Amino acid sequence: MKVNSIIKQYFLSLLFAATTFVVNVAAQQSLAEKEKEFVDGSGDRMWYTMGFVVISSLAGAVFLWRRSRKGKDQPQYNYGSRYQDYYNTQSYDMEGVDADKELEWLRKAKKSGSGRSKQAPDSKLTFDMKKGGIPRKRGITATNSAGIDESNLDTKIFQEKMRKLQYAQLPINSFSALTPSKKFELLPISDDPSLLNAIEQANEEYEEDESVRELAVKILSAFRTQNSVEALSQIALYDLSANLRSKAVTTLTDFDHESVFEPILLACADPTREVRAAAARGLFRLNFDRADAWKRILETDDEFRMRHAARAAVEAGIVQKAFERLVHDDLKIAYEAFVLVAMLIKAGETEEIFSAIHEHRDERVKFALLHVLKSVKDERSLDSLNELRTGDQFPTDVMDRITDTIKSFEQVPA
Numbered sequence: 001m002k003v004n005s006i007i008k009q010y011f012l013s014l015l016f017a018a019t020t021f022v023v024n025v026a027a028q029q030s031l032a033e034k035e036k037e038f039v040d041g042s043g044d045r046m047w048y049t050m051g052f053v054v055i056s057s058l059a060g061a062v063f064l065w066r067r068s069r070k071g072k073d074q075p076q077y078n079y080g081s082r083y084q085d086y087y088n089t090q091s092y093d094m095e096g097v098d099a100d101k102e103l104e105w106l107r108k109a110k111k112s113g114s115g116r117s118k119q120a121p122d123s124k125l126t127f128d129m130k131k132g133g134i135p136r137k138r139g140i141t142a143t144n145s146a147g148i149d150e151s152n153l154d155t156k157i158f159q160e161k162m163r164k165l166q167y168a169q170l171p172i173n174s175f176s177a178l179t180p181s182k183k184f185e186l187l188p189i190s191d192d193p194s195l196l197n198a199i200e201q202a203n204e205e206y207e208e209d210e211s212v213r214e215l216a217v218k219i220l221s222a223f224r225t226q227n228s229v230e231a232l233s234q235i236a237l238y239d240l241s242a243n244l245r246s247k248a249v250t251t252l253t254d255f256d257h258e259s260v261f262e263p264i265l266l267a268c269a270d271p272t273r274e275v276r277a278a279a280a281r282g283l284f285r286l287n288f289d290r291a292d293a294w295k296r297i298l299e300t301d302d303e304f305r306m307r308h309a310a311r312a313a314v315e316a317g318i319v320q321k322a323f324e325r326l327v328h329d330d331l332k333i334a335y336e337a338f339v340l341v342a343m344l345i346k347a348g349e350t351e352e353i354f355s356a357i358h359e360h361r362d363e364r365v366k367f368a369l370l371h372v373l374k375s376v377k378d379e380r381s382l383d384s385l386n387e388l389r390t391g392d393q394f395p396t397d398v399m400d401r402i403t404d405t406i407k408s409f410e411q412v413p414a
Contacts, residue, residue, distance in 0.1 A: 167327065170327055170364070175334075178298070180299070195225070201213065202220060221251040229255065232248045242274055246275045249267050261288075262309065268280060268318070283318075291336040295343075306343055313344075319340065319344065326338065370398075370401045385409075
């Protein structure tokens with residue numbers, strides 16, 4: 001295409017030159033006679049020159065035309081990417097493709113590939129310990145005549161052994177008896193007139209107006225004394241207003257003294273949800289040693305008082321949590337749970353304990369509960385222990401510990 005344009009431009013230039021020449025010739029006719037004579041004398045030579053120019057132009061045009069024809073006959077090479085040309089000419093029309101079938105085929109291919117990859121090589125073998133160390137390929141499960149997977153059975157046995165080994169190292173095994181509780185400093189007794197007046201107004205027998213009793217609770221909260229704790233404890237447990245009971249529990253929690261533990265614990269069994277929630281929050285906000293607080297209730301040797309506290313702990317869900325904490329690896333947490341369970345046994349509230357021995361999933365918890373029963377040795381628990389031994393629903397290890405706990409009662413001196 002470029003050669004043809006050059007030829008066209010060349011012919012146009014020739015035509016322009018010829019036209020210019022004709023115009024010049026026409027202009028020369030008006031010259032003087034001398035000039036006409038000179039032009040006539042040189043006319044033949046001019047025509048020869050024009051003929052030579054025309055012939056030369058034609059020869060050049062023919063030469064360029066032949067050269068352009070040779071360029072067309074030669075093969076054209078494409079130095080671009082042949083893959084690019086291939087992909088540019090491809091059609092991506094997906095109308096004829098079923099996408100669901102293609103995805104299903106891909107899933108089957110992946111499953112078959114993953115199944116082959118999970119097979120262990122023949123060189124990697126495991127050993128069946130129940131069959132005297134017979135090698136078995138990993139990934140191939142052996143079943144006995146009853147159809148039980150022996151590899152899973154071996155795993156469960158190993159896990160049970162590890163749990164028992166772990167239980168033997170827990171702090172619960174180091175507790176064999178209850179130590180006396182620590183002494184604490186008692187709060188002072190105040191005879192401040194405003195305090196005494198508030199104690200009197202806080203009693204609903206003397207003041208029926210709830211707003212006045214609420215004001216009395218606010219005044220009592222300003223005095224951290226024995227008589228203010230006693231007054232607030234009465235409000236927290238016996239006032240008719242749930243709002244005032246809840247506020248009294250919160251005030252006792254703010255005192256954070258050993259003497260407030262028991263009334264807050266008893267408030268956990270309140271019939272109103274608002275009061276129970278305030279008591280549960282307060283019980284775990286106390287910063288003193290709660291194990292000693294449980295022991296102080298136990299040391300009163302007042303069965304009614306212990307039973308009342310035990311039932312409140314059951315109602316608040318503290319007992320169920322204590323069963324789990326018996327097997328805790330923290331010494332302080334495990335000891336608090338040990339003391340609480342011991343108080344339940346001393347109070348005769350053992351229904352929750354024996355229910356956990358029957359139904360709890362963790363055998364370590366069963367072992368721990370039997371250990372506390374063995375440590376306390378309350379004669380009232382012996383009948384329930386004998387009932388456990390008559391049943392055959394327990395594993396051998398649990399049954400052995402039940403038998404050992406019963407035998408420990410026989411060693412108690414009369």
